[in-house]
Amino acid sequence: MVAGMAGTAATAAATVAAAGPAQAKPRRRFEGKVVLITGATSGIGRATAKLFAAEGAKVAFCGRREKLGAEVEREIRRAGGKATYIKADVRVPEQVKSFVDRVVSTYGALDIAFNNAGIGAGKVPHELSVAEWDDVHHTNTRGVFLSIKYEIPHMLKAGHGLIICTSSSTAEVVRSTSSAYSSSKRAVDGIVRPAALAYGSKGIRVNSIMPGTTDTPFIRIPGMSDADWERFKRAYAPLNIDGLLRIAEPEEIANAVVALADPAFSYMTGAVVPVNGGSTAGREMDVPPGFGLPGT
Numbered sequence: 001m002v003a004g005m006a007g008t009a010a011t012a013a014a015t016v017a018a019a020g021p022a023q024a025k026p027r028r029r030f031e032g033k034v035v036l037i038t039g040a041t042s043g044i045g046r047a048t049a050k051l052f053a054a055e056g057a058k059v060a061f062c063g064r065r066e067k068l069g070a071e072v073e074r075e076i077r078r079a080g081g082k083a084t085y086i087k088a089d090v091r092v093p094e095q096v097k098s099f100v101d102r103v104v105s106t107y108g109a110l111d112i113a114f115n116n117a118g119i120g121a122g123k124v125p126h127e128l129s130v131a132e133w134d135d136v137h138h139t140n141t142r143g144v145f146l147s148i149k150y151e152i153p154h155m156l157k158a159g160h161g162l163i164i165c166t167s168s169s170t171a172e173v174v175r176s177t178s179s180a181y182s183s184s185k186r187a188v189d190g191i192v193r194p195a196a197l198a199y200g201s202k203g204i205r206v207n208s209i210m211p212g213t214t215d216t217p218f219i220r221i222p223g224m225s226d227a228d229w230e231r232f233k234r235a236y237a238p239l240n241i242d243g244l245l246r247i248a249e250p251e252e253i254a255n256a257v258v259a260l261a262d263p264a265f266s267y268m269t270g271a272v273v274p275v276n277g278g279s280t281a282g283r284e285m286d287v288p289p290g291f292g293l294p295g296t
């Protein structure tokens with residue numbers, strides 16, 4: 001690249017990286033399609049529900065907090081979209097089956113499922129209680145298994161379907177306190193890829209997204225004021241996210257989910273798609289003062 005052009009490109013890239021979520025022009029790619037989402041009372045699921053509905057989908061979603069479920073449903077309907085909240089706990093087989101069946105009986109089909117509900121537990125192994133371990137695995141891993149188990153029969157009957165599950169970059173870039181969470185998210189990938197093989201020939205594709213640190217209640221430090229939270233994020237991101245140097249907005253992860261659901265991705269299955277600002281790309285090297293950079 002010519003030196004002047006490199007400077008222009010670098011400036012443009014820095015502007016984009018700093019700008020935050022790009023506002024996609026509204027389209028109607030999912031007109032009349034039925035989209036099921038687990039865990040859309042908050043965060044990434046909530047943003048994704050709104051985005052699918054804004055593109056014409058009929059969205060049915062679950063979560064345990066009824067007040068928030070009703071709020072999300074109301075927001076989508078007020079904006080002219082179609083949405084139904086159904087209370088369900090993804091850890092409980094009967095509730096997952098009943099949720100999935102009700103989505104189909106309410107909207108008449110199941111075209112796309114986003115299995116997204118998840119929780120964390122940040123503790124080193126000996127400080128984690130067995131109950132905390134089980135809760136993380138029952139929600140993040142068993143919840144995804146149960147969702148797929150009860151979604152697939154409807155999709156087999158229809159002869160088509162798309163499933164996207166939420167993994168995490170913490171499945172790859174582990175921390176000392178992430179054993180329950182990282183193992184539960186690794187297991188999501190271990191469910192998604194066999195499912196892609198099992199159902200590809202039946203017209204059903206199964207993928208997962210691997211979000212990086214995203215500004216949702218999931219990572220919010222309890223009791224922190226909004227101003228302190230903004231200060232914390234500004235300090236945290238450059239130390240921990242070497243690529244884009246900032247935390248994602250939930251809409252940016254939602255944009256990726258909706259993009260993956262675009263029919264144009266018809267040949268993609270069994271894929272784990274990183275959407276994490278470069279978190280799994282690698283770490284920038286810290287060189288001790290007074291030393292030169294080694295060859296790599």
Ligand SMILES: NC(=O)c1ccc[n+]([C@@H]2O[C@H](COP(=O)([O-])OP(=O)(O)OC[C@H]3O[C@@H](n4cnc5c(N)ncnc54)[C@H](OP(=O)(O)O)[C@@H]3O)[C@@H](O)[C@H]2O)c1
Binds near residue numbers: 038117118139
């Ligand atoms: N935020 C991040 O930095 C980040 C990074 C990578 C991956 N992720 C993953 O992204 C997904 C969404 O997280 P988020 O950041 O959007 O967090 P969030 O704002 O806390 O949302 C989590 C959602 O999951 C639902 N949920 C949790 N346990 C459930 C259960 N037993 N049954 C039904 N729903 C349940 C919650 O609803 P109720 O509480 O109402 O049940 C809520 O709607 C999770 O799988 C998380 O692991 C997040």
